[in-house]
Amino acid sequence: MKNIFIAGPILPEKIAESIAKHQVKTTIGAHDIFLGQVRADKVGENIVAAIEYSAYEPMVNQVIHEIREEVFAKYELSCLHIYHAIGLVKAGEICLFVFTSSKHRKMAMDATRFLVESIKAKAPIFGKEIFEDMSHQWKVNQ
Template sequence: MLPPGVYKKGSIDFLDIYREVITSLPREAGSVLTFIGVTKAFGLKEVKKLEMESYEELANSAIAEICKEVEEKYNVFLVRIYHLIGEFEVGEPLVFVVVVSRSRKEGLDALKEAIERYKSEPALWKKEIYLDDSYQWISHA
């Protein structure tokens, strides 16, 4: 399976990752939970597009650590976070999180923590470009 981390837009397909996950489930698995984050139209002002950048080595290390720690904390089978970098139009997907667990309760708890942590810990930055062509850099995606 593709390791969790940061990937250039167009280099991976979230549906392919999902298919791989569901075709290799442990027999004890009772839930597969996913989250897809998309570029939203409103940040500080109305957004035209978004540019995501990262310090890939640090971001990949942080994302791998988040996945490992969340797996252990909630005793789930799998946590994977895949974050895309590049230029995104409003509505385009840019992050995919998947959790495989025995039951939905620990899976939902693990998914929530994985989402909150990827938004604050890895070396990721977004540049919101607004309709008036002004922009704002925002640390942590």
């Protein structure tokens, strides 16, 4: 079972490194990538400066493992990768990175969409919105 968590934001170098590693896999014809980014939403009179993510990591990793198995059974993928930030992620930084690869684009694109929606619906990852004035509230997923 893989650990999906990365401390802090997911850096552009991590994304580039993941893409570069797949250049040697010449049976792959398509990649699809989803990047979730923290927004500076206005909530009432406050602006979100960051989100602090927390989770019971063993439980989340088990849920993600089950989602991965479901995706591999449903879609013909060469590989898939899921990374989620844990800890503080500032507005503008990446908090979720989903990367799928397959022979054809439709399969990769459909699998990515299914993965992201499944993660949002099933993985118990919690976000506390930290506002510019340092007040905070628990985020409601949409």
